[in-house]
Amino acid sequence: MTAVDFRKITLVVLLQLWAATSLRNSGWLKILTVSYFFGSFLNHNLFLAIHELSHNLAFSTPVYNRWLGIFANLPIGVPMSVTFQKYHLEHHRYQGVDGIDMDIPSQTEANVVTSVLAKSVWVISQLFFYALRPLFLNPKPPGIWEFTNLVIQLTLDATMVYFWGWKSLAYLILSTFVGGGMHPMAGHFISEHYVFKPDQETYSYYGPFNLVTWCVGYHNEHHDFPRIPGNKLYKVKEIAPEYYESFKSYRSWSQVIYMYIMDQTVGPYSRMKRKVSTVKKDK
Template sequence: MALKTVDSGIDFSLYGGAESLTEGLRPPRRTAVPSPTTEDDGVNHTKPPQDPNDFLWLMTEEPHRSRRMAIMKKYPEVTKLMGHEPLTRWVVLSVVSLQVAVAYYLRNTPMSSPIFLILAYVIGGTANQNLFLAIHEITHNLAFKGVKPNKALAMFANLPIGIPYCSAFKGYHLEHHKYLGEDGIDTDLPTRLELILLNNVFGKVFFATFQILFYALRPGLVRNQTPTMWHLINLVVQVIFDIIVIKFMGLRPLGYFVMSSFFAGSLHPCAAHFIAEHYLWDGLDQETYSYYGPLNILAYNVGYHNEHHDFPSIPWTRLPALRALAPDFYDTIPSHPSWPMVILNFIRDSEVGIFARAKRKAKK
């Protein structure tokens, strides 16, 4: 029996054997350039897709040190932007108070009820993501001048997260800055096992949904830390707080805190920064991406991520001033126009996935 065909009037002999006009087309470009250049107009792809079977292995030095030196040479006044930001401690106090208030409000509400889930996602997820990023800011000693007050504030910010993590995070995060992309040291990088198991649409959905678990468990599996007294203090303070919450408010408020932390690292608009910051896009070998949109208001300007990696000693309130000071350095770098679209594009685009990270052989 002959197959029926529809004559579209298109001469497919002109298309090299293609069976549709969309065959072989690349996904649209996802990143944009605030100030387009002749080398990159921010619209067209400038490089071919990355091989999805492996990470991108680079022999070059991480880019932030060299750009920092160039900016300091051209704009020496950038040093005036460095230093601690007292506003951070008051934002932390406000958000912790908000989370405790919502937890108290929900003390008699079943955790499976719509109101509990909605508040845990909308308020709790946003608030705990804010506290994650407060701890990130405090890790760089940018809330107080001294080290100990910063460590104490980080533990206070940790309370509504439900589990102790701020002391362990500091060690891993500082290594992430110092050894960006170095395999076996930078625990922000996916492992080879993740590449094998999650390098498909369903794997990417799973990864995006349970990001918080990957970032919580991967560091200990890849690179163990030597526990310090601060790790113990963090643990004791958190356990005491959780016991107090259970004793005076019940289990549901603690469930609210933990659920808030899960949503903060799941399919949440603000959680997109985890993927947006260092995954490779559009076939580029660019390791760090910024985002300059309105969600930065809720996230300590962590979207200014190239700026942050270039100058970790500049607090969140002054990162926009850094970009304004050196637009010739920052506005010519591709950035993300939207955080929510980052998650969607990460899942649906074949050109980006677990493989889309730049790695270097460890020097240590």
């Protein structure tokens, strides 16, 4: 067993499901407020736990990590754990390769999202872009594990609606999408690879939110050593500071969102891209 503790994941899952059932008779304003200021942090924590599990950092046996990822997926409301792993591992293997790395915004996004208003809407909706972009640009046939993820997730969703009503399920889904939009936690989507400094492709964040995001902020370190659990990556920086201290880094994800929206020279196109012809894709 490594540093990704299934007990912590279980605690967050149960706490979020408890919150969802407790809000079953609440007004929509209260549900939205609790989603933004509470549930979003829990679901984002689970999303980044799934990120760790996609690298098999909880168990030495990969299938156990996959099952735990499906379990961590439950409060997120929509099935994504198994599919995320497929695309995320390609992001590591083919970082920046246009047409393969689905972390790269599409050309349509780059052409349309140029103004402050458009970038604000894009930030609010960025989880939709992350979810839909692969379906159009690099679709993959689903397998038995995607089907398993889907059935288990729909079973949980249907159970929530049957016993506690639509508001409980709405709370879970709202917690996912408001937490992935104009939210301090969501700043990591932009901070990790959007180029604010010429010639630097990946950026780390050394702020306090690492405590609740499985240290995803140590992103240069993570790409160098993807098999090291997030909460151990600080040791990489301590052991080899000469490789990391010269890089630009962040202390605030909120500041990154602000810079992204307000800086007219930055947008979805602000990514280092490589042509697919320059990389030999695995068969």
